[in-house]
Amino acid sequence: MPGRAGAGLVVIDVQPGxxxxxxxxxxxxVVESAAGALDLLAPLGLPTLILELDPDRLGPTHGRVLGAAPGARVVAKARYDATADPESFQALEDLDRPWLVLLGVETHVCVxxxxxxxxxxxxTVAFLDDAVFxxxxxxxxxxxxxxxxxxxxxxxTEVLLFALLGGRDHPAFSQVLPRLKARVSRPDDGEAPIDPGGPYDGEG
Incomplete structure (x- = not known):
């Protein structure tokens, strides 16, 4: 399990196309799960990389997700496997954490x-089972x-969160707690679908 300050987040291809x-x-x-995970984990200050597959055709990362990770580095890639693309591979290396935790789309392709x-x-690689699709x-x-x-x-997301916190003595605990309470109390009604917009080119 990742310990304190031991993980970097990699958001993969949450794009309108x-x-x-x-x-x-x-x-x-997809959007709410990815953004919700990033928002909940934000007080921990984990280094975050956002990868975008061919953004000229598939569009940039959804704004809700970008807004949940304001300090994240955004890097375009041309390959499904980000380690096969020199720029995105270097960006993954630059995270410099023992664990890399993946979320985004699509589970069976780019993730x-x-x-x-x-x-x-x-x-060492993990994935957020509640935030890959x-x-x-x-x-x-x-x-x-x-x-x-x-x-x-x-x-x-919560398994990762509590593994990183380790206990109430973590300096970010007081910031995490209200986010966690809001997450628990928020109903998942499956309504109000988003309009992702943009073209779809059959990749991800």
Whole structure:
């Protein structure tokens, strides 16, 4: 498990051109889950990298997600596996943390291939099981199974949060607590779908 200050976050391809292919409620869930994870973890000050697949065609990262990670570095990539693209690979290396924790889309494509690439280079990799998504439940399930078989550790946002906090004595605990209470009390009604906008080019 990652300990205090031991993790970097990698947000993968939460872009309108990819979300366009999702059912509206699922697209909303992608955005809210990714942004919610980033918001909850923000007081810990984890280094965060936002990756964007071909943003000229697929658009920039959704504004709700960008807004939840104002200090994050944003890097474009041309390959599904971010370790196969020199600029994004260097950005991953620059995170310089023992654990790299992935979230975003799609579980069975860019998340999976990036995780495998990192694991093949000897990195310790986890993914947020409540903040990685595919367009279909089947691809989601298979992608998750392949991630685990490859050696990536499944976490949830709260598992990661409390592992990093370690206890109430963490200096960020007082900032985390109200965010956690708001998260617990917020209903997940599945309504008010977002309009991701932009073209869809069948990648992610």
């Amino acid at each position: 990819l979300l366009k292919a999702y059912p509206p409620r699922r697209a909303r869930r 999976l291939q990036t995780a495998v690439g990192l694991l093949g280079r000897g990195r 595919s367009r279909t439940p089947r691809d989601q399930r298979v992608g998750r199974e392949l991630l685990v078989r490859a050696g990536a550790v499944p976490l949830t």
